[in-house]
Amino acid sequence: MKTDTLYQHGTLALLVPGLLTGTLTMKELLQHGDTGIGTGEGLDGELIILAGKPYQVNSRGEVHVVGDDFTLPFANSHFADYQPLMSVESASKTDLNQQILELSGLQNAFFSIKITGTFSGVKTRAVAKSSQPYKSLAETAKQQSVFTRDEVAGTLIGYYSPQLFDGIAVGGFHHHFLADDHTFGGHLLDFAAVTGDVSIQLFSTLEQHLPVDNDDYRQHDFAQDNIKEDVHQAEG
Amino acid sequence: MKTDTLYQHGTLALLVPGLLTGTLTMKELLQHGDTGIGTGEGLDGELIILAGKPYQVNSRGEVHVVGDDFTLPFANSHFADYQPLMSVESASKTDLNQQILELSGLQNAFFSIKITGTFSGVKTRAVAKSSQPYKSLAETAKQQSVFTRDEVAGTLIGYYSPQLFDGIAVGGFHHHFLADDHTFGGHLLDFAAVTGDVSIQLFSTLEQHLPVDNDDYRQHDFAQDNIKEDVHQAEG
Numbered sequence: 001m002k003t004d005t006l007y008q009h010g011t012l013a014l015l016v017p018g019l020l021t022g023t024l025t026m027k028e029l030l031q032h033g034d035t036g037i038g039t040g041e042g043l044d045g046e047l048i049i050l051a052g053k054p055y056q057v058n059s060r061g062e063v064h065v066v067g068d069d070f071t072l073p074f075a076n077s078h079f080a081d082y083q084p085l086m087s088v089e090s091a092s093k094t095d096l097n098q099q100i101l102e103l104s105g106l107q108n109a110f111f112s113i114k115i116t117g118t119f120s121g122v123k124t125r126a127v128a129k130s131s132q133p134y135k136s137l138a139e140t141a142k143q144q145s146v147f148t149r150d151e152v153a154g155t156l157i158g159y160y161s162p163q164l165f166d167g168i169a170v171g172g173f174h175h176h177f178l179a180d181d182h183t184f185g186g187h188l189l190d191f192a193a194v195t196g197d198v199s200i201q202l203f204s205t206l207e208q209h210l211p212v213d214n215d216d217y218r219q220h221d222f223a224q225d226n227i228k229e230d231v232h233q234a235e236g
Numbered sequence: 237m238k239t240d241t242l243y244q245h246g247t248l249a250l251l252v253p254g255l256l257t258g259t260l261t262m263k264e265l266l267q268h269g270d271t272g273i274g275t276g277e278g279l280d281g282e283l284i285i286l287a288g289k290p291y292q293v294n295s296r297g298e299v300h301v302v303g304d305d306f307t308l309p310f311a312n313s314h315f316a317d318y319q320p321l322m323s324v325e326s327a328s329k330t331d332l333n334q335q336i337l338e339l340s341g342l343q344n345a346f347f348s349i350k351i352t353g354t355f356s357g358v359k360t361r362a363v364a365k366s367s368q369p370y371k372s373l374a375e376t377a378k379q380q381s382v383f384t385r386d387e388v389a390g391t392l393i394g395y396y397s398p399q400l401f402d403g404i405a406v407g408g409f410h411h412h413f414l415a416d417d418h419t420f421g422g423h424l425l426d427f428a429a430v431t432g433d434v435s436i437q438l439f440s441t442l443e444q445h446l447p448v449d450n451d452d453y454r455q456h457d458f459a460q461d462n463i464k465e466d467v468h469q470a471e472g
Contacts, residue, residue: 013400108456109448162446164249164458165404204449208442212345220344222400
């Protein structure tokens with residue numbers, strides 16, 4: 001079991017023009033890890049995989065476990081082997097990310113972050129599934145629901161990608177969240193404070209898998225897309 | 237043996253500020269393929285791997301087989317499983333690259349190109365090894381030798397990388413060359429015409445390995461580098 005490899009299916013860039021066809025099954029994704037994040041076909045919700053179980057937060061805020069045949073246009077997974085980094089008390093999102101980078105010194109590496117603890121002032125989002133013909137990410141992301149909780153115990157699974165890889169992956173931090181009681185979660189937009197345990201897992205290798213059998217992907221001209229701008233507006 | 241995976245050690249971007257320490261041995265590179273290209277520590281010549289044998293063209297134009305302990309800052313390898321694409325007669329470099337893209341339809345995929353045949357009006361280059369403290373790619377690339385042949389029989393090994401990955405890999409085509417008689421080769425700058433057989437190998441996966449244990453890489457701030465400009469000037 002390779003714990004030094006981060007698997008990625010698709011690239012962030014292909015979401016920008018709306019190449020949202022599910023080109024990998026959950027079964028396939030889970031062959032590359034027991035932990036991960038992603039989105040479904042048509043930006044169908046926000047996925048978080050914990051201990052081999054894939055949870056989807058849909059645009060109504062509901063959390064469901066998805067089946068093996070659920071398909072994804074973009075996702076990450078890896079086999080968990082986190083190492084403790086630090087404990088935090090009432091750390092803001094900005095402080096947390098900064099402390100992780102300073103302590104780890106891994107600004108130019110891919111790594112995953114796992115935090116278990118209590119989060120306050122939490123804001124998540126989940127996008128509503130769209131159907132073909134897909135619109136651009138900028139358009140589709142408008143159909144997102146935002147959910148908030150004053151205080152919630154749960155798990156954050158995030159990835160950090162070097163800025164060099166921005167557009168391929170999400171440059172910087174990208175966090176998903178799932179409440180312990182499975183009643184709340186999604187793409188983590190913000191939180192005011194977290195108290196809990198932070199662990200990280202360094203990857204020496206990014207296994208970048210592309211949907212080379214998908215005609216829309218093969219034929220698309222990415223030169224016309226404003227990849228970095230659109231992505232960071234949508235991921236905000 | 238995975239023939240659908242392209243292994244890459246380092247990224248093109250790390251050459252720009254002069255992170256030229258050899259962070260992978262040839263022995264390790266050959267574990268990921270029997271075919272490939274790369275450069276040695278300090279930009280020590282141009283490498284081409286054919287049938288498991290790593291040839292180096294140094295800045296005097298000499299071709300040597302390098303040993304297992306030869307180290308590289310940036311290299312690609314894969315296990316050869318080329319499929320015939322076409323035969324060409326007196327095709328220019330521009331025409332060749334265009335025909336390959338049109339016939340294969342693989343503009344958004346990583347693939348390798350192998351051409352055996354006779355090349356005329358050939359121009360190759362090899363950079364001279366520099367030592368620490370390393371200068372930038374722009375500076376080091378000035379210490380390159382250019383070699384020409386009116387006509388030579390040999391093998392071209394090249395890679396095509398999607399423009400999305402420009403800066404990580406060399407966006408577009410990147411060809412190395414070795415003459416059948418091993419008296420000529422290097423990074424292929426240009427040729428007037430080639431007559432021979434063209435085969436390609438499609439990869440669904442880029443296995444991107446980063447030198448995460450190298451302190452200079454870990455600490456470098458890439459935000460200050462003009463990666464794409466400097467790379468394409470030097471790779472020209």
